[in-house]
Amino acid sequence: MLKNNLIRYTFVILLMSLIQINLSAQDDLLDILDEEVEEEVDYTAYTFKTTRIINGHSIEQMKKRQLDFRINHRFGEVNKGAYELWGLDNALINLCFEYGATDWLMVGVRRGTYQKTYDGSLKFRILRQSKGLKVMPVSVSYYTNMSINSLKVTDPNIEDIFVNRLAFAHQLLVARKFSEKISLQLSPSFVHRNLVNADEENDVYAIGFGGRYKFARRVAFTFEYFYASHTADSEEFFNPLSVGFDIETGGHIFQLFLTNSQPMVEKGFIAETKGSWADGGIYFGFNMSRVFAIRKRSEKH
Numbered sequence: 001m002l003k004n005n006l007i008r009y010t011f012v013i014l015l016m017s018l019i020q021i022n023l024s025a026q027d028d029l030l031d032i033l034d035e036e037v038e039e040e041v042d043y044t045a046y047t048f049k050t051t052r053i054i055n056g057h058s059i060e061q062m063k064k065r066q067l068d069f070r071i072n073h074r075f076g077e078v079n080k081g082a083y084e085l086w087g088l089d090n091a092l093i094n095l096c097f098e099y100g101a102t103d104w105l106m107v108g109v110r111r112g113t114y115q116k117t118y119d120g121s122l123k124f125r126i127l128r129q130s131k132g133l134k135v136m137p138v139s140v141s142y143y144t145n146m147s148i149n150s151l152k153v154t155d156p157n158i159e160d161i162f163v164n165r166l167a168f169a170h171q172l173l174v175a176r177k178f179s180e181k182i183s184l185q186l187s188p189s190f191v192h193r194n195l196v197n198a199d200e201e202n203d204v205y206a207i208g209f210g211g212r213y214k215f216a217r218r219v220a221f222t223f224e225y226f227y228a229s230h231t232a233d234s235e236e237f238f239n240p241l242s243v244g245f246d247i248e249t250g251g252h253i254f255q256l257f258l259t260n261s262q263p264m265v266e267k268g269f270i271a272e273t274k275g276s277w278a279d280g281g282i283y284f285g286f287n288m289s290r291v292f293a294i295r296k297r298s299e300k301h
Helices: 002-038 082-087
Strands: 041-043 068-078 092-102 106-112 115-128 130-132 139-149 165-178 181-192 202-215 219-228 241-249 252-261 285-293
Touching: 068 082, 082 285
Parallel strands: none
Antiparallel strands: 041 130, 068 092, 068 285, 092 106, 106 115, 115 139, 139 165, 165 181, 181 202, 202 219, 219 241, 241 252, 252 285
16 A cells, blocks of 8 residues: 555656656747747838828838839929919829839839939839848838939030930938827938030039928828038029828828929929029929739739
């Protein structure tokens, strides 16, 4: 009888020891899994809601095989008064197609009524804001654009050759999403125009500053300002300043704003803004964006 009790006690002690070891092993495994989860890279999403802050490009770009069809619209100057319906009788329009060739490269083509301009662009993602295993405080992209002025040449003193119609823009986009509500971006920019008036500069340097404050679920306040190198001593050109709102409506994003720049291509709004807020040279405008997913034939159902 004593022998049987001893065997029972020994078995119970061994069983409890195994249970304790098993529980400890499970705790250790959970700790390891927690560490692995904590070490994953957590990339920041939606620093801005669309590829534009207002006029200028934001850090955002289309994902692979996504197409953004965009209509940009600028009415006339508000200070034209009631006869011109405060600018609503006049307008410029810009049609845009921007496609995600890869998750890090976006290509775009556009046609605008300002100087009957055709332009093409590339946007490269360089860095993405992230936390966790890889900490990166900002997102960085490079944007480049080439535009073609297709207006008829009526001045007999201007040689009508193709190269004179070209202009180029380069921008480094550096942005940070500070919270779900606040995002800011810096945009050092360079614009080169092959042909300008005798009193103008071919090269224009600028620094852009823009941001977004989301104060409701689907509505955000936006602003954008570019300080350009050629405006300090100029009475003809001004720095573009824009303020407005982003409104999400299902598959569309509407941007409604006031701006002193009517052109919608970089060489226009950075280097050729002629409106002045002080004189009422302000334009009401909107951007409307619709994104489509372009699937391969094998992915269709």
